[in-house]
Amino acid sequence: MRIELKxxxxxxxLDVEERTTLLxxxxxxxxxxxxxxxCEHGVCGACTVLVDGVAVRSCLMFAPQAEGSVVTTxxxxxxxxxxxxxxxDAFCETHGMQCGYCTPAMVLTAHALxxxxxxxxxxxxxxxxxxxxxxxxxxxxxIEAIALAAERMRGANAPVEPRS
Amino acid sequence: xxxxxxxxxxxxxxxxxxxxxxxxxxxxVIAGGQTLVPMMAMxxxxxxRLIDIARITExxxxxxxxxxxxxxxxxxxxxxxxxxxxxxxVPMLAAAIPFIGHAATRARGTIGGSMAHADPAAELPLxxxxxxxxxxxxxxxxxxxxxxxxxxxxLMITALPQGACLTGVxxxxxxxxxxxxxxxxxNARRSDFAFVAAAAQVELDAGGKCKRIAIGVGAATxxxxxxxxxxxxxTGGALDEKTVADAVRAALADIEPLDDLHASxxxxxxxxxxxxxxxVADAKITATANALESKARAH
Numbered sequence: 108m109r110i111e112l113k114x115x116x117x118x119x120x121l122d123v124e125e126r127t128t129l130l131x132x133x134x135x136x137x138x139x140x141x142x143x144x145x146c147e148h149g150v151c152g153a154c155t156v157l158v159d160g161v162a163v164r165s166c167l168m169f170a171p172q173a174e175g176s177v178v179t180t181x182x183x184x185x186x187x188x189x190x191x192x193x194x195x196d197a198f199c200e201t202h203g204m205q206c207g208y209c210t211p212a213m214v215l216t217a218h219a220l221x222x223x224x225x226x227x228x229x230x231x232x233x234x235x236x237x238x239x240x241x242x243x244x245x246x247x248x249x250i251e252a253i254a255l256a257a258e259r260m261r262g263a264n265a266p267v268e269p270r271s
Numbered sequence: 272x273x274x275x276x277x278x279x280x281x282x283x284x285x286x287x288x289x290x291x292x293x294x295x296x297x298x299x300v301i302a303g304g305q306t307l308v309p310m311m312a313m314x315x316x317x318x319x320r321l322i323d324i325a326r327i328t329e330x331x332x333x334x335x336x337x338x339x340x341x342x343x344x345x346x347x348x349x350x351x352x353x354x355x356x357x358x359x360x361v362p363m364l365a366a367a368i369p370f371i372g373h374a375a376t377r378a379r380g381t382i383g384g385s386m387a388h389a390d391p392a393a394e395l396p397l398x399x400x401x402x403x404x405x406x407x408x409x410x411x412x413x414x415x416x417x418x419x420x421x422x423x424x425x426l427m428i429t430a431l432p433q434g435a436c437l438t439g440v441x442x443x444x445x446x447x448x449x450x451x452x453x454x455x456x457x458n459a460r461r462s463d464f465a466f467v468a469a470a471a472q473v474e475l476d477a478g479g480k481c482k483r484i485a486i487g488v489g490a491a492t493x494x495x496x497x498x499x500x501x502x503x504x505x506t507g508g509a510l511d512e513k514t515v516a517d518a519v520r521a522a523l524a525d526i527e528p529l530d531d532l533h534a535s536x537x538x539x540x541x542x543x544x545x546x547x548x549x550x551v552a553d554a555k556i557t558a559t560a561n562a563l564e565s566k567a568r569a570h
Contacts, residue, residue: 108279125279125321128308147272148309149376161349161378166272167308168379171279172301172323216375237461238373 110174114139115183123170130154130165132173133180141181141211145240152239155212156180162219181211184218193263194218194256203252205243212239217253225261229254274311278320283327285409285436291322293411293434300324300436302345305372305380306388330383330438333357339405339441340364344383348395349374351382361442362557363402363472366454367394373462383437386422389429391529392464392490394456396423400495401470401487404442410435423494445483449475449562453553455546456490459533465490466534469546473510473554475562481510484554486519486547491528491539498522498547510555512548519547 112119114137121136130147133139133156145153147166154165157179184192191199194217204210213236220227220235227235232253233246241249282288292298297319301307310316324330330345333354340360342351348371351357351364358365371377371385371394385395386406399406399419406422408415410432419440422430431437456468468490474483484502489495501518508514528539 124276126274126276126311128274131273148312149305152373152375155375158378162375163378164375166312167305167376169274169279169304169308169321171281172304172325175326235374238375 108171110171112137112170112173112178113176114178115180121170125169125171127170128166129156129158129168129170129173129178132170133165133178139180139182143208143211145208150240151209152216153209153212155215155239157215157219160219160222162216179215179218181215184214192218193259194221194253197252197256197259198249201248201252201255203245203249205241205245209239209241213241213249217256220253221257221260226257227253272312274308275314275317277311277318279323280320281323281326285324285327285329285438286412288322288324288327288436289410289412289434291320292436295320296433298322300387302381302384303347303376303379304384305376306384306390324436325381332439335360335444336441338446339443341439341441342382343439344381344386344437346382348377348380348382348385352377360444361402362450363398363452363454363470364442366452367398367470370394370454370456370462370465370468382440386440387429387431387437389423389425389427389494390464391426391493391495392466392468394454394465394468394489397468397470397487397489397495398442399440400489400497401485402442402472403485404440406437407439407441408432408435408437414438420497426493445472445474447474447482448565449477449482449558451475451554451556451558451561453550453557455549455553457542457546467491467539467542467546469543469550471547471550471554473551473558475555475558479509479559481505481508481555484510484551486522486551488523488526488543488547491523491543492526493529496526501547505551510551512552515551516544516548519551520544523547 143153145151149167156165299318301321330343332343352368404419453471456465470487476482486498501522504518528536530536
């Protein structure tokens with residue numbers, strides 16, 4: 108069937124089989140390989156993308172269900188070509204990754220969390236990423252990364268203290 | 272992990288969805304898809320047609336009626352989780368919803384979808400049975416109601432007639448000022464399927480005695496159950512731990528618990544009793560706290 112998908116600010120008209128998951132559609136039709144295929148039945152969280160700003164599992168949605176929604180993948184969170192979002196920056200700085208397989212989903216989950224809660228507690232960060240599995244056991248630095256990003260994003264619009 | 276082929280329809284009205292359902296025995300309704308899609312990925316379900324009701328706006332609402340909070344079948348779990356009206360009027364939902372899957376699955380999963388799938392480990396059917404909720408559905412142009420206790424008939428089996436589409440659930444409000452809830456479950460990992468879950472709601476009278484109580488146990492048996500004999504025995508009493516434990520154990524003596532790799536029948540029976548005792552204790556504590564709070568407000 109023919110569907111129209113809004114992904115990372117662009118609208119695409121696509122021919123897909125009804126059973127194509129949003130994940131497969133993003134990867135195979137739009138070459139957005141940052142959405143990772145892990146378990147493909149909603150357990151690992153590697154395929155997380157934002158649908159209307161909310162983190163969801165793209166393997167648990169068929170592409171036709173996403174018609175009319177705004178989809179954001181890891182490729183769509185950077186402010187410009189060659190740049191990183193503050194959250195991506197924080198992941199680099201704290202080394203919040205090892206093999207990188209879970210990373211795009213972790214970053215997007217962090218985006219969704221911080222959009223609704225600019226100053227999450229450690230427990231809230233842990234709860235938010237509890238649906239994303241990291242098998243390199245790098246959770247400590249991932250939590251650190253999200254806390255650092257939150258701190259920076261909170262400070263981004265704060266007035267600068269005048270120098271004495 | 273790819274679903275078998277199917278046809279896809281996105282009706283804009285409930286009756287249109289019902290007509291599509293009636294026309295095809297193999298058709299299934301999809302709303303959030305957080306249970307159905309994994310089943311399709313594993314080919315445990317092979318619907319011939321998916322009828323996507325997620326965009327039918329008349330099925331997505333939370334509103335207060337006289338004695339109930341009515342929630343549309345397609346209302347997403349995350350919306351109910353954050354809804355202030357629900358938290359105040361049906362606090363058991365607010366207590367239980369964080370246990371459903373993860374934030375990312377609650378973002379898509381719906382209230383009606385969880386009911387219609389009737390997984391024995393699911394939290395929402397347990398709440399519906401514990402609070403005596405009423406489910407509404409539409410079939411052949413007619414709307415009907417069914418009590419939650421009659422709706423869940425077996426492991427992933429409901430009394431929903433062929434060709435019917437679930438439209439909403441009404442959760443009764445307990446109006447008293449001394450009402451409290453408790454909810455507990457055991458699972459292998461946070462947000463995994465429950466091995467056992469227990470829910471309790473208590474209303475205390477001015478003297479701190481139990482005026483009204485509802486205790487439900489889920490995931491232990493094919494369908495969620497109410498511990499009615501315990502409720503009867505505890506009404507009017509002080510809800511001390513020993514009396515509650517004896518009443519709950521007696522009520523659970525005759526059930527036939529599920530028995531599988533994750534938890535044996537005897538474990539489920541024991542755990543159900545412990546969790547029910549804790550749920551009642553929490554309900555009593557929160558009821559007392561709520562009473563104090565409303566008294567403080569009055570002054």
